[in-house]
Amino acid sequence: MALTVDDGPNGSDTRAVLDLLGEHGVRATFCLVGSRVRAPGGADLVRRIAREGHGLGNHAWSYADLGTWSSARVRESLVATTAAIGEALGDPRPPVPWFRAPNGSWGRSAGVARELGMRPLDVGATIGDWLTQDVGGLVTALRRAVRPGGIVTVHDGGGDRSGTVAALAEVVPELLAGGWRFTPPPADG
Structure with a gap:
């Protein structure tokens, strides 16, 4: 299964x-928000994410809904986000093969992402951690979200995500003990 982490980087939670x-x-795979990359401490976290071998995804400049945006406006957001990631890494062409639309609202963004060399990444199964940080509920949701070959999406940004971290701390060791492997998202996103 693939584990994706959206909406950061975000300080202590990331x-x-x-x-x-x-x-x-x-x-x-960490789908990064450009404004969060540029926020204090964001660049350091991006460098750590890359240094530790995690995948990088573009999650647009902000949490705004891209669903109704023009192609030009989407392009501006995605280019600015990739540039911020590149600046953090000291690489004008950073390895950012994935794009995920904020809130799962695609509009024209999937086509623009493809034109920019990124693969649109499906949200997959989510655990609803933008609605609650109740650890018990998130543990249950995370266990239910796991599917062979699937994508599970959690969040490290957009607010307090300490419950998400606690749920991951409980479920990840269980999955590993059960023989699960964590892989990059499938090539078709």
Whole structure:
């Protein structure tokens, strides 16, 4: 299964997710918000994400709904986000093969992402962690979201995500003990 982490980087929550993944040797794909990359501490987290072997995805400049935007406006958002990631990494052509539309609202954004060399990445199964940080509920949702070959999406940004981190801390070791492997998202996104 693929684990994707959206809406960051976000300070202590992203650090906690990275610590947990590192402890268990798990790789994920982080779909990054450009304004968060440029926020204080964001560049350091992007460098850590890349250094630790996680995949990078473009999640647009902000949390805005791209569904009704023009292609030109979407392009501006995606180009600015990839540039911010590149600046953080010191690489004018950073490895950002994925794009996920904020809120799963695609509009013209999937086509623009393809033109820019990114593969649109389906949201897959989510755990509803933008609605609650109730650890018990998130643990249950995370267990239910796991499917062979599937994508599970959690969030490290957009607010307090300490419940998400706690749910991951409980479920990731269970999955590994059960023989699950964490892989990059499938090539077709």
